[in-house]
Amino acid sequence: MFSELKVKEIKRETEDSVSIALEVPESLRSNFSYASGQYITIKSLISGGDVRRAYSLCSAPFEVDFRIGVKKVMNGKMSTYLNDVLKEGDSIEVMSPAGNFTVEDGVISAVGFAAGSGITPILSMIKSILNEGKRFTLFYGNQTALKTIFKKELDGLEQEYPENFKLHYLYTKENANSPLYEGRINKEKTIALLQENSELLNADGFYMCGPEELIMNASDALKELGVDSNKVHFELFTAPSVSVDDNKVVSDFTGESQVTVIMDGDEFEFPLRADGDFILDASMENGADAPFSCKGAVCCTCKAQVLEGKATMDMNYSLSDEEVEEGFILTCQARPASEKLVVDYDVI
Ligand code: FES
Structure with missing residues (x-):
């Protein structure tokens, strides 16, 4: 599942980011092909512990x-390691790109x-x-x-x-020429920005990534402005703070299940x-050497498909409704809900 890749270059982008x-060798090219918006999971042994984190490809x-x-x-173990310790020429363990946040x-x-x-x-x-000759307008908030x-x-x-790229920075600690283009991207600000640039409401897709607050605010604003929710896509970088009960599916099954897990062609029963x-x-x-990263229902790395029986999830912030209907589960959040359950990691 994980491959060892060599670090070709580390570039300091800001004081606290790189x-x-x-380097992806020719033999791994097809495993590491990706779509814009996807992420990779990195695994490293830090202070004696197996640490895994997902990072989006830029x-x-x-x-x-x-x-x-x-x-x-x-206090981020992996991000501190990658910023301060990792050197060019080192090797790190990387899982193939994954994720649904794509255009x-x-x-x-x-x-x-x-x-x-x-x-x-x-x-x-x-x-x-x-x-591809298409158009993008970005509203990008920073301090x-x-x-x-x-x-x-x-x-x-x-x-x-x-012509095709319109870029708007919004700073919370610096002034812009117009008050509209400064401050936090909250719901009111998003509405005002889109009303000022009303042709954007006809865009084919809206893509949001950042803290939960930004995503919730921008989604609410788009909804209020009548944008079709099918056009709105987002990627949470951390698990939301909203009540987990909103997404929890309760099952009547309370007993013990006989579980079969299929992984790399092997079967594990328990x-x-x-x-x-x-x-x-x-x-x-x-x-089973099952894949995982966030363990918080966000990254989708632990995705598998139920082939027989039923499973419920405590939380799900990354699988689409269609995927859930097709029997996909986030195994980091899933529990058996039938006497027999067969779960396949290899279908991904
Ligand atoms: S490990 Fe990230 S969603 Fe399960």
């Missing part, structure tokens, strides 16, 4: 670079809302869209220009594509109670 280019598939953006977060075919004009490191997948999308990740690259794209461990933890306990 972008890291990895490069675009048509570029030679295979690059992620990493902002150092307070659909047929999108000709798109609008993005990003804040802080949420720009990472959006930057990849912008490059792909512009490269100051100096703290704005990928500012130089975005400014370069604005110069290269003056009993598991509905109120016991999650399927991911139980699978690993019973010998």
Whole structure:
């Protein structure tokens, strides 16, 4: 599942963020092909513990670079390691790109809302869209220009594509020429920005990435302005703080299930109670090298499909309704809900 990739270049983007280019050897090219908006999971042994984190690719598939953006977060083991310890020439363990936050075919004009490191997948999308002759308008919130990740690259794209790329920075600690283009991207601000640029309401897709607050605010604003929810896409970087009960599916099944997990062609069988461990933890306990990253229902790395029986999830912030209907589950959140359950990790 994990492959060892060599670090080709580490570029300091801001005081507390870097972008890291990895070398993908010819033999792994097909495993590491990706769509703009997807992420990779990195695994590392830090202070004796197995730490895994997902990072979005900021490069675009048509570029030679295979690059992620990493902002150092307070007490973040992996982000501190990647910012302060990792060196060019080192190798790291990386899982193939994954994720549903991608641009659909047929999108000709798109609008993005990003804040802080949420720009990472959006930057990849912008490059792909512009490269295909399509249009993108970005509203990007930060504290100051100096703290704005990928500012130089975005400014370069604005110069290269003056017709197709409209770039609006909003700073919370710096003034702009107009009060509309400064301050936090909250719901009122989003509504005002879109009313000022009302042609954007006809865009084919709206893409948001950043803290939960930005996503909730921008989604509410778009809803209020009558934008079709099918056009609105977002990627949460952390699990939402809203009540988990909103997404919890309750099952009547309370007993013990006979679980079969299929992984890399092998089958692992074990009993598991509905109120016991999650399927991911139980699978690993019973010998399966199951994939995971956030363990918080956000990243989708632990996705598998139920082939027989039923499972319920405590939380789900990344699988689409269609995927759930097709029997996909986030195993880090899933529990058995039938006497027999067969879960397949290999179908992904
Ligand atoms: S490990 Fe991230 S959603 Fe399960």
